[in-house]
Amino acid sequence: MTLYDTFSILIVVSAMFAYINLRFIKLPSTIGLMLIAIITSLILFVVATFFPVVMKDTTKLLHNFDFSELLLGSMLSFILFAGAIHVKASEMKKERFSISVYVILGLLLSTFIIGTGLHLILPLFHLHVSYVQCLLFGIIISPTDPIAVLAILKEAGIKKSTETKITGESLFNDGVAVVIFLTILKIANHSKELLWWNIGLIFLREAMGGLLLGVVIGYGAYLLMKSIDNYKVEVLLTVAVVMGGYTLASKLGLSGPLAMVAAGIIVGNKGRVSAMSDNTWNYVSGFWELIDDILNAVLFVLIGLELLVIPFSTNYLILGAISVLVVLTSRYISIWIPGQLTRLQGRYSRSSVFLLTWGGLRGGISIAMALSLPKGLHNHLWVVLTYMVVVFSIMVQGLTIDKLAFKLNGHSEAEKEIK
Template identity: 50%
Template sequence: MSINEILTITIVLTAVFAYINHRLIKWPPTIGIMVLSLLSSMLLVIFGNFHSMLSDKAVQLASSINFREVLLNFMLSFLLFAGAIQIDAGKLKKERWPVLALSTLGILISTTLVGGMTWGLFGLFHLPIPFIYCLLFGALISPTDPIAVLAILKTAKIPSSLELKISGESLFNDGVAVVVFVTLLDAAGSGVSAVDFLAVGRLFLQEAVGGLLFGGLLGYIGFYALRSIDDYKVEVLVTLAIVMGGYLIASHLHVSGPLAMVVAGIITGNKVKDEALSDTSRDYLDKFWELVDEILNAILFLLIGLEMLIIKINMTVLLIGVLSVLTVLLARWVSVFFPVLLLRFKIKFEKHAVAILTWGGLRGGLSVALALSLSPAMHRDEFVLITYMIVVFSILVQGLTIGKLAKRLQRT
């Protein structure tokens, strides 16, 4: 299937599903589109024999799209930058300790707990999978996905301080999660005994700290460039260059592109918009990145739904996936509870903060992309199916109920 066909069919399907959702279902756009995409995929799987040509074309489309490449090397940079532009730096500074604790200590706790419980579940069903691969799964499923979180929190109507904690955590925990994932991936390939902890520390500094510094550099380059002109068309192009060029350079420098985009986006959304742009330019920039955010989110959630067509189903693994939904939620609760407990002496948390932070920790396309990056020898098919089930539950069930849960808890 040619690139033109892939793009055309993807955009047309996204537009059709978005229209149906807007007119009939009226759910948050990302959830509505994913539900329709999932239902369409299920119907094609069930009735594929009766409409073999249509089913074959759909499977061909899903197989032609490298989900990992599309998300990690293209869409993620735009979506993180667009999300970070919306963050108020002043308010984020007030929440810096909860965000830092949840995006570091929380990730490590969750990775360990999920890895251990997943290993136990596989053993319970007599599927002996090495513990290191289960830890890899813990690392890829633990980070809350900024794309899913930011898209759904817009309509959740939870307390603004809690919303900022969740969105801030989801934007910053990618760097830590990816470093943990890459480290475990290396350990799985070379043997746990060969892990050099000094090398792990250097990798963390290079990826995470390097990404933060590089993002700051990008943001200030953009600031000085935009301050010297007053033409909204050129200014929008400059921000595009920051995202596309910056992400590409970050990959060559081996620093965290996602963290760089978050920092550059926060600087652009605060210092640049406040000090370098006219009212007209600020309005155009906001609308442009809001549109990019909405369109790419819609396409991403369509692709998540279409992935069902090419995921290999195994009934035993399916049952493990159902149980894994519970274990991941339990691990999320523990990984929120302990950082909150440690910080309660210094910071006042909102009522029922642990419950809302637990239920609001959504998983999304990032986890699916990381699962797809595993090799077949690392039991990729099993972990992709389990990851997919957790992501679908997270977005559909948690995403649709987080607002109602927060409202009900606030009454008690």
């Protein structure tokens, strides 16, 4: 089966799932797609168990599918740019200190808390895994995905500052998490060959270089858009920014995800104000919203179908449940500690900590990183644990976050704070 055939099937399946959810189930799109994908994969799993010949080709396809290349390479760049282009820099600027602390300190705290916790727990199940590999799982499961939860929280009436923190944190922690993940992966594969100061230089080069490249590409696109007024060409330029920019970042050894975040913010703010007419912006904005919806539909269908090739066992299921508790605990700590620092600026509230904790849904980037692990690094274990945490976060946290938001804010307070 060719790549075109595979992607065509994914689009058709995603479209059907999206229709079923909108027509009958009526859940938020991400959660609804995940639910339908999980139910479908469970049905396929039963069929594959009792009638293995029927599912032979599908299982083989999933085994041979390069999730790392598809998600970490192609889809992630489009998703991050689509999110960044709609971010209002003026609001982000007000929360820049909070977002920076949450992204950098929060990610590192979460990574080490989860990694340390799993390193202590795994021997109880007769699994002896190195600390570095446990840290890999820590960074895999730490980045958050606000796609589903933001729509719910807006309806629940969260503070604008909390919404901005969630958006900014998720946009930047995906890119930073990929850089940290690749850095730790190099340590795991070449621990005797790499020195810690070399590792630090690699991280700084990829992260700072990626952001700088994104600024340059975004500003270049802005100048080109400013010189014309044609929505077709300007939409095409944004596509060129993503595809060309990500490819260039990869060739230079820089962080493509961070480059796309930086470029998206510049195009979506400076470009929108000074380079695009209202008509052009409507087309550009609508185009990237559509791209975002399509890719996320495909993404969550892929996640659900992964159940077919994940080797579950009793110990893995128990560890998965324990991992959920460890991840939630680490999320709370990694939000609370940065919250104490940002409190000095007067933008901290106790309800924000609970909302940011429970609203920290995990998604496709975590699955992508887990699936990209080589077999020698206990990849089956990490894929199972990642899958279970992602499913719990979307199906349980995602379906209850609105109730928590209403309980913490209250309808009257919420109405005052919306926008």
